[in-house]
Each structure stands twice: as structure tokens, then as C-alpha cells.
Amino acid sequence: MARVLVVDDATTVRMYYRDVLEEAGFTVEEAVNGFEGLEKAIEQSFDLLVVDVNMPKMDGYAFLRQGRAMPELRAVPALMISTESEPQDSARAYAAGANLYLVKPVQPQTLAEAARVMAGIAS
Amino acid sequence: MKNALLAQFIPEARELLEIAGSGMLQLEKSNDADALNDIFRAVHTLKGTSGLFDVAPLTTLVHAAEDLLVEVRAGALTLEPEIVDGLLDSLDLVGHWIDALESREQLPPDADGMMKGRVAALRRWLDGSTPKGAAVTEPQPAPAWIAGWPEEDLRAAYRAAADGPLTAWSYEPDEACFFRGDDPAHLVSGAPGLVRLRVVLRQPFAPLETFDPFLCLLRFEVISAAATEVVADHLRYVADQASVAAIRSEDLIGLAGPQDASEIFGDFAAQARRHLAADDRNGLAAAAEALLRIVGPDSRQACALRWIAFLAPSAAPDPLLRLIGEIGGDCPAGTAVNQEGSEIAPAAPLRHVAEQILAAQAAVLGVAADDGVAEGRIAAVRTVIDRCLPHVAPARASRLSQTLASRGGDDAAETRRLREALAADAEPVALTAQDRAPSVPATAPSEARLPAGAPDGGSVDAGSTEIKAPEPKPTEESRGPVRMLRVEQGKVDALMNFVAELTVAKNGLAYLAERVEQVSGSRQLGREIKEQYAVIDRIAQGLQVGVMAIRMMPVSQVFQRFPRLVRDITRKLGKDVTLVIQGEDTEADKNVLESLADPLIHMVRNSLDHGIETPEARRAAGKPAQGTLRLSARQENDNVIIEVADDGGGIDPQAVREKALRSGLITAEQAAQMSPEELVNLVFAAGFSTREQVSDLSGRGVGMDVVRSAVRKAGGDVWLSSRVGAGTCVTVQLPLTMAVTRIVTIAVRGQQFGVVMDSVVETVKVRPSQIHRIKQRETFILRDAVIPLVRLADSLGLPVAGDAVPEEEAVMVVRVGRERVGIVVDGFRERMEVIVRPLDGLLAGLSGFSGTALLGDGRVLLVLNLPDLI
Amino acid sequence: MPFDLRDDCLLLHGHCPIEEGEPLLDALRGTACPVVDLSGLEQAHTAILQVLMATAPAIRGCPADPVVAACLVALPRAEAPGEGRAG
Incomplete structure (x- = not known):
């Protein structure tokens, strides 16, 4: 089973991603901030990262930057999801190492399809 | 799925509102960057999460608050007390909506109107004089309660409105508002532009015997001929209990009653349209009145006729036409409800999704990587491209596959190679996606908003201060937060009840042990039961402490x-x-x-x-x-x-x-x-x-x-x-807790009663000679203090005992408030833990008792309420 | 005192504060067919209005305050008093 790490400080949002991604065939692991995300990534391996931007302790950008420099996470596709929709927001996400930038709220189908393709589990 | 999600959202939203609210007060006291960040993040998270639900007004309002905070954080705006007022009021309103979401799973019908007012207020500070406030006065869908008003009131309101602004507002003071010194009627009475109001009972009054005059059960529905902001300002201290919406005078034209399909109405409609076309208003009014004399007054059509008769002399043609349409049955276009829902589009082939993701990879490579990110990012892009290959056109897949295989050169060279390959025969997804976005939101990743060609190697926002090195705080527990469970209180209460029952039931074992000894004479068996009792007692106590700890709150x-x-x-x-x-x-x-x-x-x-x-x-x-x-x-x-x-x-x-x-x-x-x-x-x-x-x-x-x-x-x-x-x-x-009470039982005239241990100070024996009468009251001296005596048998009205005055009176000294009182009883029995249940049924009216408790041997004990007896 | 007990009715006048709620309730509860005269009432606390709504006495006089009027609109009306007092 493909494994996805969801990093978001909002409990409801994590629950939503979990629902959608489990439905899409993923095993979901959660982290409440970038820091916890990195810890999880050291312990376990993942096929996909779904990352929020604004989080306490360590934000999504910092998480991705650190991740891209770590053997465990450097090549893991990352989907960044945030509320901001200006062009510079996606550019900033890409600079930090994201592979795709989506704007909240993401429709279930959009998330499921993008996640399946990026994790390589779409048939 | 949505409901479980909503159930998750509600407590989280409250928590975020709480963080933001207390942060705001903190911030007002001292300019504290941490507090500001906390508020900001809470509001931001709330905005993001609320987007998952159909609560657009909430999201918009929170967004406006966030915009304001962005300015504050950037130092462009000082947090004046008025701004804090505005933000707190907005948060209150959001809290109120969260309550509505919890009970009805949707926002109140007037949420949109309320939101517009608040947003305009927040924006005023944001862009100084820019008249963005124009949006406020834009009328909103009228609140649903207007439909419940009598026609005459609506017409009176219509008349009073003339052409000025109209605001429909309702105010539902919370039950305990009198305790805060609120006088809702006074507040309503002083509201600006009062035109008509109705006072509605939220629930029927209790029967007079139990009626509590200090519980506010009213709801006020008011139409004011005043601007929404003026009304909202008047209600600002009760904003969480009121909802305010701007309406148009047409919104007051409500139709009620059953449909009447008589042909006569069709004839009237044709005739009425002719009158209107000729601008013969008097003729129209006369026709409506004439028909009203013929038809019954209760139908929807009759209601419309009355409105036509009322409006004909003055109103614009549009509402009149609509009313005529209602009567004639042929609704003009526009009134039909647009029921077109959000159909789910057929699943787009993943090829489209894959192409979008590939386009994103091209965009990724077009943005300069942050320090230390470049190498890992290329690796990730390669992974992503590789995973997209099964979904794209075969020719394109093989070309990309070759590019992935031909490694060599530095990062820059590889970036260039990959970008070229991605661009080579890319499908024009970005544009298509953008075009499709409005109609098929479900399949268009929002990535499409990225500009097609980001500047080569151009540094993006390199100087931005917000990209900070991570600051993990080593002092805090870095192993993630303590795992918490959110449990419905009812479940814990049920558990507590069981624990309390167990505590009482285990007392039964002590009785049992005694009975075994008495009946069978087996001391051995009795002792074994007692040992078992001790074990269960220990467990029960542990359980009780544990469950009580769950219910404890700071x-x-x-x-x-x-x-x-x-x-x-x-x-x-x-x-x-x-x-x-x-x-x-x-x-x-x-x-x-x-x-x-x-x-x-x-x-x-x-x-x-x-x-x-x-x-x-x-x-x-x-x-x-x-x-x-x-x-x-x-x-x-x-x-x-x-x-x-x-x-x-x-x-x-x-x-x-x-x-x-x-x-x-x-x-x-x-x-x-x-x-x-x-x-x-x-x-x-x-x-x-x-x-x-x-x-x-x-x-x-x-x-x-x-x-x-x-x-x-x-x-x-x-x-x-x-x-x-x-x-x-x-x-x-x-x-500390109300669940299990420690009591001591006392005997009076052969009956047993319970007294709460907490109130018992000590028990003493008093000789009759030590009892003195001071002002018709018996007292005795206990270590230099004069303690009044109360004879329980008398207070309870128990029959007079025949036997002589005992040599010593058993006196239980209890504390009632801060006074000490001696209670004369016949004797003390035992201490035990019980659950005191309130008196109900036949006993409900009994004074002198606070409740009953079930004893281990099945008897029911009355527990005394000492203040009643003294 | 903002309320007086006359031979034929209860008279509310001036400003009637929340503290009058309980005595008023007691007075109304203790009367078989209570009549309340509001001619002189200028303002009444919401709690007072609730007591009137709950006990539903017959009302005499027209309250000046629109909110008071709206609260009491459903209550029965008492005929004007036999002699003298404006109602």
C-alpha cells in the first residue's frame, strides 16, 4: 500500500485528507507540524507528502527544504496545499521543493487523482 | 463523511477562536509578537479549514479578519481598541455561527447579511477612506422570520420605510442575560429607527408555580428604518445574540396561505397587467379590491391582492408584476428557483491530471530552488515525471523516459534537459484547465493558476523575511503534542454514574459479610468476603479518582x-x-x-x-x-x-x-x-x-x-x-466534585438520616446543665464559643419521644456557611460514600432534605439539607 | 414603589426595575382575575414584562413604550375603570 504523510496543524483538515486519501487507497500518517513531519519521515518511508504552509514550530516551506536535503525525503513527491492563491505563493512552494501546489479547499477528486498519480498507484 | 468532519471542525474552531480571542486581549495589554503570531495562525487555520464546508460567509469574514491582522503584523496598522472591538465582535459572530453549525449543520439564514456588515466594518480600517463599504448597503436575502409576521405589520413597516434604508434584525438574549445586568427590552426600545417589532417566546413559559422570572425566554424580531451599521452598532454588546440584515422594502411583501386555483384569478391577472401597462394605478387598486370582496380572505391569492391594493398607488411596476404573476399562476421568469446543483462531472481521464502535474514540474524547474534544495528537488521531479508516464500519450512517455535515462551534467544541465523535454510536446493543459476551472472544479487542480513561464533562474522573493530558518524550541517537548481524545461529556458522565453505583454496590459487600457472620456463624467466610471487599474497594476508589480526573477542568x-x-x-x-x-x-x-x-x-x-x-x-x-x-x-x-x-x-x-x-x-x-x-x-x-x-x-x-x-x-x-x-x-x-458524597448517618427518634460529612465539624456530648437559653434559643458553650442548638426532631416535626431527658445529649456541630450550629440527635451511626440523588416524584416538595441515597442494603436514606433546618 | 395594589387593580408606574419581578409575580399569582393598569408605566425591565406575559392579567391603559406594547399585545384588555382615572 502506498504511504502518504499528511502534515497540517488543523485537525479537521487532516481528518479530511485522511478520509479522501484512504478512500484513494493510501495508508495515511499524520503530523501536526513540519517538525513532527520530519521525525515521522526518519522513522518511516513515504511515497507522497501532503503539506500545509502555515504551521506552528516549523512551517511547510521549512519542512520541504529540510526534507529535500534528507536522504529519506529528497525524492519523495510533495503536494503543497494552502489557502493562498497568488502566483508568488506557488513559486515559493516550488522554490522550497514542492512538486504541485493546490489551493484550499481542494476538491476530494482533485486531491485523490493528483495523489494517486504522484504516488504512482494510479492504474 | 461531511458530518463527522463537521463534528471535528466545531471543537477545533472553538479552540481557534479562543486562542485568537485571548491573544487579542493579550496583545492589547502589551505588544507581543508571539501573541500576534498565535492569533494570526489561529485565524488563518480557521479560514483554511472552514473552506471544507459550505460556510462561505464564515470563511469570508475570517478572511477579512486575517487581512486586517496581516496589516497589523506588517506594522502598517496599529491595533486601536476600536479595531480590537471590531475583531472581537467578528470572532463572537463566528462563534455564534459555530453554535448554529453544531445544532443545525448550517449557518443561520441571515449569516450572509451579518457577514457583509462585519466585513465592511473591518475593511474600513484596512483601507482607510476607500469606500469599499458600498457593499454593505447592498441588500441581503431577508431573514426567514419575516414570513411569520402578520401582513398588517409588514405593510406598516413598508409604509414607514419610505425610501430609506431598512434593517431586519432579531435579538435572542441568552437565558442568563439578566444576571449580567442586561435589560433586552430596554435595549430594543432604544434601537434606532424602530418601525415594528414582535416579541416571540422561544419556548413556552413554565407553569406559574415553577415560573422563573429571571430566565429570559424572549426573542425580539424588529424592523428598523435605519442603516444596518447603525443598528449593528447599537447591538454591539450583544452581537453574539443578535443578527442584523439589510433588506429592501420588497422583502416585506410576503405571501402566505393555501393556493387557490380558481379561474377567476387568471382573468384578474390579464386585466391587472393591462391596468399596469396603461399605468392606471387606481384602476389596478380598484380591481384588486373588487376581487377581494368576492374571494375568501385566506388564500395566497387573496394575500397578494391585498398587497396589490396597498402597493398600487405608489410602488414600482416590478413588485406589482410579480404579485400579479403569483395570482395568475404564470410566474414571470426570475422567480423560479434555480435548482441546478453541482453535478459531479464524469471522472476526467488521469491523462489530463498527469499532464497538469507534468506542467507543474516544468513550472517547478522554472523557479530557482532555495538553498540546499536544488538537488533533492530534481530527484523528486524525476520521481514525479516517472510516475506520470503511464498516463500520458505513448510517444510523449517514451521521449520523457529517454530524457530521464540520459543522465549527466550538473543540476543546471539536467534542469534544462528536463524542462525542454517537458515542453516538447506538452498538451496545453494550463489554459484548458483554466477554462474548465469554473465548470469542473472537481478535476482542475488549482495549479493552473501558475504563470506559464516563470522567469529563468529568477530568484523569487529571495529577500522575503518570512522564510525563516526553522526554530524548533528544544525546551518544549519535541516528541509531538500529548495525545488527546475528545470525548462526548455524556459518555464520561455515564461512566461516572457507573463508578458511583459501584461505590455504593461495594458497600453492600460489607453488609453481606456481617450477615454471613450473623446468619451462618461462619467467621471465616465473613472475613474472606471482607478481604474481597477491601480489594474491590481499592479498585473502585482508583476508578473513581480516574474518572473524576477526566471530568476535572481547570x-x-x-x-x-x-x-x-x-x-x-x-x-x-x-x-x-x-x-x-x-x-x-x-x-x-x-x-x-x-x-x-x-x-x-x-x-x-x-x-x-x-x-x-x-x-x-x-x-x-x-x-x-x-x-x-x-x-x-x-x-x-x-x-x-x-x-x-x-x-x-x-x-x-x-x-x-x-x-x-x-x-x-x-x-x-x-x-x-x-x-x-x-x-x-x-x-x-x-x-x-x-x-x-x-x-x-x-x-x-x-x-x-x-x-x-x-x-x-x-x-x-x-x-x-x-x-x-x-x-x-x-x-x-x-x-470539588458533585458525584460521590461522603455522609454520616444519624439516628433521630428511631429514624436514620444522612448528613454530608464535609459540613460536620465535630461531635460532642453535652450535659443538659450545659445548655443555656439565650433569647428563646438553646445554646451551649464549646471552647469559649457560643453555639446555637437545633433539635433535629423538632425541626423535622417528628413525634415527641416519651422517654426522659437523657443524661447527655449527642450533638453534632456542623458548619453552615461560616456559622457553627449544634444539632441535637439521638446518636451517630456510620460513615459511607453515597450518590445523593435529587428529590423527585412524591418527595420533590419536601423541604429540609437535599436528596436521597440508596444504601448498600437496599434502604433509601434521606439526606438532610442543613440550611433549611436552621 | 413602582407598583401599588389598588382595590381593583395593580398599578405599575414610572420605571419598574427587575427587583419588582418577584413581588409582582407573587401579587399576580395571588389574585384570581388580576387587572394591571399600565397608564403610568414609562419603562419596565424585561423580567417584569415576562412576568406579565406569563401571568396574562387583563391590561388597562396603553403603555407608551413600543416594546412594552409588543410584549403585551396578546394579553386581554380590561375595560376602563369605572370612574376617573385616565386609562
């Missing part, structure tokens, strides 16, 4: 609302008060704390209203201009002690004395014996404040008897100490 849960309350009230009263909160970590049972909430608000209000003086008066009295209100909590044995202390003017015992005398509460004789402290405590006496307007007295009194009865109902007590000129301190004592 008093901060109750205290947290006070910074805001104190701030609002002092601003309103023009006083300057610092609130000092102490011991907020003290824990107590949730139910106990909840019972404390309203009395506490009341006491704090009293302190601010009557206790603490205005800055001028304080200065004149040689005190600092700023008053201090101290709210503190601490645990003492099995009680939690809450104190509300102010350094205000204090209560004059002589003023209280005179008032109590005048109102006949005490006799001159009693008054002569009372200490100043006893005198000031008379403010708690029922009936003290009802005789006269309390504000006459430089103290307090409004409903302090209500406070006392609420606290006593929860098994606690309240008293007060005061020094004239120096301040007043109200002390509330409450049991």
Missing part, C-alpha cells in the same frame, strides 16, 4: 471569559480596572465549574458596577486611579475556593443595617447583636434587594440572593467581607 475554563467581560464593562462604565487572575490552574469538576459560571459573572459585574469607583472618585479618595479586580481560585481540602475581590468603595454595614431594618428583614434587637461582618452578609438574604432600587446603596445587592441560591444548589456557599473605602471580597466555596 478554572481557567471559567475565568477565560473575564478579561473580555471586564474590558467591555469597564469601557462602557468609563472606569479603569486591571483584572488580576490567580490560580487558574486549580481544577474542579466540570459540572461544578459550570454551576459557578453565571454567579461569577454576576459578582464581577457587581464589583465593576458598584464596587470600584470611577477614576476621579478614586483619585479624590487618595487611591490609584486604576482599580484592581482580583479573581482567584485555590483548592482547600475537598473544596475549591473562588474569590472575587475589588479595591473599591466597600459596603457600609450601617447602610445595610438601616436598609435591612427598614425592609423588616431583621429586628432592631437582632441588628444590635450583629457584627459589621454579619451585617454586610445580609446582602445575600432573599428579599434584601427586592425592596428598593439597589443602586441607591453604595454596595451591591442586585440578586446576590440569586447568587447564593445558585451556589448552594451546587452544594457550596458564598460569603463576603468588606471594609468601607478599602474594598470587598466575595468568597465562593464549592465542592
